[in-house]
Amino acid sequence: MSAEATKHEILSNQEAAMTVKGINHFSIYTKDMKASADFYSRILGWKQMETVPFNGFSMVFFQVPGGGRLELSDHGEKNPVSARDDAEVALRHIAFTVDDVDEAEKMLRAKGVQVTMAATDIPSLNSRAILFLDPSGATLEFCQPMKK
Secondary structure (H helix, E strand, C coil), rough: CCCHHHHHHHHHHHHHHHCCCHHHHEEEECCCCCCCCHHHHCCCCCCEEEEEEEECCCEEEEECCCCCEEEEEHHHHHCCCCCCCCCCCCCCCCEEECCCCHEEEEEEHCCCCCEEEEEEEEEEEEEEEEEEECCCEEEEEEEECCCC
């Protein structure tokens, strides 16, 4: 394919694409609303916003630093728990940029958070990252550009 044809294909895709302005919110089902709300407010320091009643259960929203909101939901304690196989299609993790991954890891460990991948350099992505779990087992990532 010529460079001109590739350019045309890219422009056509851009013209057809809907403009996304940012992330409004993401939702995590929780097994224990109290433990999860405590984790996101006390451990991560996110500001708890409103609690919204919906269809017999409540959704609790948190302001995510840098933009967007987190929605916690437990379906009125009727959330089915099902183990997922790694081959199953699903959201793997949510990543957030921090200033210092190593300091974040120390803080998380000091507060008893389960770290599933210690701070690790990923040169192919020019990133340093850590993976950890929230109280319901959702995987979160803190990352930063690698230091030179």
